Amino acid sequence: MNGHSHVHKCDHLISTISDYVDGSLSPQLCAELEKHLCECENCTVVVDTLRKTISLVQTCAEDDCLPGEVRARLFHTLNLDDFLKNDAGV
Numbered sequence: 001m002n003g004h005s006h007v008h009k010c011d012h013l014i015s016t017i018s019d020y021v022d023g024s025l026s027p028q029l030c031a032e033l034e035k036h037l038c039e040c041e042n043c044t045v046v047v048d049t050l051r052k053t054i055s056l057v058q059t060c061a062e063d064d065c066l067p068g069e070v071r072a073r074l075f076h077t078l079n080l081d082d083f084l085k086n087d088a089g090v
């Protein structure tokens, strides 16, 4: 048993999640990430949050109504390392 290897895998895959949501991730990494998402709630939450935030921003951008507060929140969300640190630290 080695709990650290799981955390390490998350760390590796987190860096691919923004590309995955963006649709620019290679099919191979895409499959690897999706397989991991089936068994990792932590990463699933990250993908879900990122998708919701991006769709919110895209909807707002069409109306040119993106407030600074939402933009700041998006920045925070896209900074996935901080996001995970906050989540695990509390």
Ligand SMILES: [Zn+2]
Pocket (backbone or CB within 6 Å): 009, 010, 013, 036, 040, 041, 042, 043, 044
């Ligand atoms: Zn994970």
